[in-house]
Amino acid sequence: MKPGQLRALAATILSKLLQQQGSLATLLERPSVDAQEFPLLQEICFGTCRWYFQLDAMLAQLLEKPLKPKDLDVRCLLLTGLYQLHYLRVPEYAVVNETVAATLVLKKQWAKGFVNAILRSYLRDKDEIASRALLMEPGRFAHPQWFVSRMKAAWPEHWRALLAANNEHPPMTLRVNLRRMSRPAYLAALLEAGITARAGILCASSIYLEAACPVTALPGFEEGLISVQDEASQLIPGLLELQPGLAILDACAAPGGKTCHLLESGFAFSRLVAIDNDVRRLERVKQNLQRLQLQADVICGDAGQTAQWWDGNQFDRILLDAPCSATGIIRRHPDIKLLRRPDHVLALQEIQLSLLKSLWACLKPGGLLLYSTCSVLQEENSDAISAFIACTEEAKLEEIPAEWGVECQQGRQLLPSAQGQDGFYFARLRKAPH
Numbered sequence: 027m028k029p030g031q032l033r034a035l036a037a038t039i040l041s042k043l044l045q046q047q048g049s050l051a052t053l054l055e056r057p058s059v060d061a062q063e064f065p066l067l068q069e070i071c072f073g074t075c076r077w078y079f080q081l082d083a084m085l086a087q088l089l090e091k092p093l094k095p096k097d098l099d100v101r102c103l104l105l106t107g108l109y110q111l112h113y114l115r116v117p118e119y120a121v122v123n124e125t126v127a128a129t130l131v132l133k134k135q136w137a138k139g140f141v142n143a144i145l146r147s148y149l150r151d152k153d154e155i156a157s158r159a160l161l162m163e164p165g166r167f168a169h170p171q172w173f174v175s176r177m178k179a180a181w182p183e184h185w186r187a188l189l190a191a192n193n194e195h196p197p198m199t200l201r202v203n204l205r206r207m208s209r210p211a212y213l214a215a216l217l218e219a220g221i222t223a224r225a226g227i228l229c230a231s232s233i234y235l236e237a238a239c240p241v242t243a244l245p246g247f248e249e250g251l252i253s254v255q256d257e258a259s260q261l262i263p264g265l266l267e268l269q270p271g272l273a274i275l276d277a278c279a280a281p282g283g284k285t286c287h288l289l290e291s292g293f294a295f296s297r298l299v300a301i302d303n304d305v306r307r308l309e310r311v312k313q314n315l316q317r318l319q320l321q322a323d324v325i326c327g328d329a330g331q332t333a334q335w336w337d338g339n340q341f342d343r344i345l346l347d348a349p350c351s352a353t354g355i356i357r358r359h360p361d362i363k364l365l366r367r368p369d370h371v372l373a374l375q376e377i378q379l380s381l382l383k384s385l386w387a388c389l390k391p392g393g394l395l396l397y398s399t400c401s402v403l404q405e406e407n408s409d410a411i412s413a414f415i416a417c418t419e420e421a422k423l424e425e426i427p428a429e430w431g432v433e434c435q436q437g438r439q440l441l442p443s444a445q446g447q448d449g450f451y452f453a454r455l456r457k458a459p460h
């Protein structure tokens with residue numbers, strides 16, 4: 027690669043992100059770097075997002091005046107440079123040389139000396155600059171102020187731990203296909219393969235790896251012995267009162283983690299319908315079903331437009347794993363810190379309510395609907411459920427008797443934990459019998 031090319035690409039990706047032109051996952055899908063360079067590009071992009079608000083507080087001290095909007099790429103380049111200098115063990119001279127060279131790749135010749143000067147000023151005074159960056163909350167907690175304020179108000183006892191967990195690297199968690207193998211047997215297989223792991227505590231199927239590894243290195247992955255899935259998500263089947271003969275609808279199913287887990291429970295359901303409105307993501311449901319040797323009726327459709335796909339036969343169970351802000355999985359997707367804004371949250375709540383209202387008609391009297399999100403925001407969780415119950419006479423909230431999580435006004439919330447599960451919310455709604 028040309029000098030500076032990788033850094034220029036990282037800066038371009040970050041500026042697109044800040045202009046809401048995609049997520050890190052989509053922007054990193056087909057990057058023009060060699061395979062061996064990709065991990066560094068990914069590390070720079072993810073790390074800069076994870077620490078963005080702190081790095082921004084450092085940069086503010088180094089700039090005499092803010093950069094013009096047309097030079098967003100230069101600002102992003104500086105942020106990625108500060109990230110590498112502050113958080114990575116790349117030699118300082120290499121970071122400075124490559125970042126300066128990136129100005130030419132970005133066709134910002136004028137910024138060559140400027141970037142050099144800013145990074146060198148940081149290096150001269152780094153401890154002082156880093157400690158001043160911690161004076162204000164966004165820098166101290168590395169989150170946007172609106173989110174810090176909401177977390178303080180919503181989780182007065184937990185907000186500090188929650189924000190700290192969001193800044194950690196997430197663990198890699200597996201779900202053992204208990205139809206095919208027991209957890210102790212799979213832990214033994216991992217040990218034999220030289221992979222250190224421990225059993226999870228919330229679910230009988232969960233395993234935490236000490237260090238992430240490619241799935242191809244995991245014994246029996248291709249054969250369907252295990253899947254990668256966070257432990258919180260693995261609680262779903264246990265909350266749905268599963269039994270043989272049930273008709274089940276998974277209304278927002280892609281990429282199929284929960285669909286497959288429901289089927290792995292081994293009950294002979296009368297049918298399991300998996301719907302999603304994203305054709306590309308739905309392909310992954312099919313791939314997962316195939317790998318795990320499971321079967322479901324997979325339909326591409328809008329869960330809110332039931333006339334499109336519903337045959338009129340009601341379901342005994344509905345899982346609505348709703349589209350949400352994903353604020354419970356920030357450690358896996360640190361770009362959420364940059365992408366989400368308060369106005370998105372109410373728009374999401376409207377979508378969630380409308381999905382609940384449409385799908386309710388598809389539930390049999392006496393049936394159970396499990397609503398879940400990977401959000402830690404009350405608006406999408408307790409408030410959405412309160413609003414739904416308020417306008418749906420035959421909906422009754424059922425308690426979730428559990429040792430885990432925090433009981434909310436409505437439903438139960440798991441908060442992200444540093445070495446444990448993601449943030450996740452659950453509410454069980456029973457439809458009154460005839």
Ligand SMILES: C[S@@+](CC[C@H](N)C(=O)[O-])C[C@H]1O[C@@H](n2cnc3c(N)ncnc32)[C@H](O)[C@@H]1O
Nearest residue numbers: 278279280281282283284302303304328329347
């Ligand atoms: C939280 S993800 C679901 C994750 C999935 N349950 C799993 O465990 O793998 C939410 C999904 O809802 C889908 N979605 C969003 N709006 C939808 C709609 N109106 N109808 C159907 N699916 C929708 C998205 O494409 C996305 O795949």
